[in-house]
Amino acid sequence: MIRRNLRDAAQLNNMPALRRGLSYLYLGVFAIGTLVANFVWRQQAVSRSDNFFEVLYLVLAVIVLSSIDVRIERGRLNLASIALGTAAILLNPVDATLVGLSLGISMARRGLWPLLGNSVMAAAYECLSALIATNFRVSGALTLGPRILVLIAVNIAGWVLIALGLSLRTGESILSIVRHNFTPPFYAAYAYFALAALLTSYVLDGSLLGYLLATIVFVLALALTDTIAGRRVRRVLESELSDADRHLFHSRAVEGVVHNLRNHMATAIGYLKEIDPRRLDPIDREAIETATAAANDAVTVLRTLSQGATPRVSYAAEPIELNELVSRALGMARPRARSKEVELGLRESPEAVKVRADPLLLREVITNLINNAIDAAPAHGHVELTTGRRNNGWLFFSVADNGPGVSDDNRHHLFEPHFTTKETGTGLGLFMSYGIVREHQGQLTYNGSSRGAVFTVTLPPFTG
Structure with a gap:
């Protein structure tokens, strides 16, 4: 795939x-x-x-x-x-x-x-x-x-x-x-x-x-x-x-939803742990391990969200290898892409690209952008991730799809809360991703046309 x-x-x-x-x-x-x-x-x-x-x-x-x-x-x-x-x-x-x-x-x-x-x-x-x-x-x-x-x-x-x-x-x-x-x-x-x-x-x-x-x-x-x-x-x-008052009401409602989701995720993790991986073939074992890791990540994010609307960044003690982070997020997106018959591509930077980051939150950003790209791509479409380093030393990763792109009217609202073009979307994915990237002192930008969309995250390099 x-x-x-x-x-x-x-x-x-x-x-x-x-x-x-x-x-x-x-x-x-x-x-x-x-x-x-x-x-x-x-x-x-x-x-x-x-x-x-x-x-x-x-x-x-x-x-x-x-x-x-x-x-x-x-x-x-x-x-x-x-x-x-x-x-x-x-x-x-x-x-x-x-x-x-x-x-x-x-x-x-x-x-x-x-x-x-x-x-x-x-x-x-x-x-x-x-x-x-x-x-x-x-x-x-x-x-x-x-x-x-x-x-x-x-x-x-x-x-x-x-x-x-x-x-x-x-x-x-x-x-x-x-x-x-x-x-x-x-x-x-x-x-x-x-x-x-x-x-x-x-x-x-x-x-x-x-x-x-x-x-x-x-x-x-x-x-x-x-x-x-x-x-x-x-x-x-x-x-x-006046809008802030309405957002306060929504944030309190979100806290209740997050609490219930944490309980349901904990139950799902419990059942996953009861499965004996030794009785599974390698493909199923990898799927169970990926599902368990994704569920644990979700619980951690939900725990953070229960403390406030914007996740708090907890930087890792050591620099994070961006290629590895992107590769893992891409692996988690395989089932979603497989169900829609969308091809996933990865062009990794040949050199090490290390960033100072919260690996969990940054992976959430990557995963969200990949999922959005898969949803936007047509059946048998293409989604490609690219990692690299700019001339000024800053690091980047981009997610490109060959979907319809974003209209001129909508592109100005992409990173606003509760804005979505999906029938079942919440309009929070890009909003939260934008906030997480900003907390990392980086930038999340959109480029695209009628031939597809390209979302790019640019991050300062690790200088330790």
């Missing part, structure tokens, strides 16, 4: 790598396009020099404002758009591109993709907007109408480029990205940013007073946006607090 190097499942695991490649190709196209646009502009137009200190001020403003976040309902926004909008209005395309490139500096700590993605896309839409502004200049200045047009262009271009980039990176449709991220608070925040950029473009005239007034506009925009966004967040929190 277990077969290595399944071609179809391997292709599913390569999908994230393919998306990464496409996303970097996407950035490369816009980087080249921006360079060509600037070169053509310098060749065909009379170069208009900008004030060096004005360019430097806007570069510093982008770096500072991009490091200050404002919380909205579905995430956080930074205020760098104010300085970027100002640069698109006031600067020539080359200098505006330079200001756009500076957006990635504060993102460098988050990784290569945030650094390159923000820099290249910001440079591209800054260059485009500055070119639009150049065509409307009269005696070197812009009237109110063209300034508003430039701000609209820089914002819409930014949204489109970011949505396309995220779609390539994650596999999520552009429509879903817009629907779930471009919310009313998002548009309201950008309206304040555009107004602040418009005001800044008038006061920033190269004088000391102009720099002072521009700084005041930035500070006031931050205060206003944070205040209005804070009111919206408080309303969301009030709604969440």
Whole structure:
């Protein structure tokens, strides 16, 4: 039943790598396009020099404002758009591109993709907007109408480029990205940013007073946006607090169910122990041993759950070999896969992959992901597990299936409690798995398409 190097499942695991490649190709196209646009502009137009200190001020403003976040309902926004909008209005395309490139500096700590993605896309839409502004200049200045047009262009271009980039990176449709991220608070925040950029473009005239007034506009925009966004967040929190009362009721009900399940599992284990393994053939003996081990694990987990909704992590004294943990979990899933005629594959890392973990809880996560994949796969389908090490040293294991995948609408709710697409599901498996992985200082992520789903757990390496 277990077969290595399944071609179809391997292709599913390569999908994230393919998306990464496409996303970097996407950035490369816009980087080249921006360079060509600037070169053509310098060749065909009379170069208009900008004030060096004005360019430097806007570069510093982008770096500072991009490091200050404002919380909205579905995430956080930074205020760098104010300085970027100002640069698109006031600067020539080359200098505006330079200001756009500076957006990635504060993102460098988050990784290569945030650094390159923000820099290249910001440079591209800054260059485009500055070119639009150049065509409307009269005696070197812009009237109110063209300034508003430039701000609209820089914002819409930014949204489109970011949505396309995220779609390539994650596999999520552009429509879903817009629907779930471009919310009313998002548009309201950008309206304040555009107004602040418009005001800044008038006061920033190269004088000391102009720099002072521009700084005041930035500070006031931050205060206003944070205040209005804070009111919206408080309303969301009030709604969440009312939900907490319902969750408390459910958690107390769960405690009673857990108590009864422990009693039933103890009875089942008692009967399993009465079976004499010496009277069984090797296949049946292995099945009994696996069933007994699984039942004992279940009792331990139930005992932990009876103490609270989230299992507590008890790290093993020695590092855990991830390959062995995955192999054992895969063995426990054989009967389920056999009943559905689903082929299981395992691609182990050739090197040792040791993690600091609670072996019982981490195996529960692996088992849950495997069972979900088996349920999602069609009859005679494929499920493959892969273990390995990232370039940054972190360890991972992934579970891939060739089922229908998860719809764009549902993927945003995957790790929420009581959310399920199964007729008989509880909606707690992925929720609890997410919590266990987070307690291990790791990440549980989803990648997939209509050709299947890939769930990946990334964990910090053992450094003892």
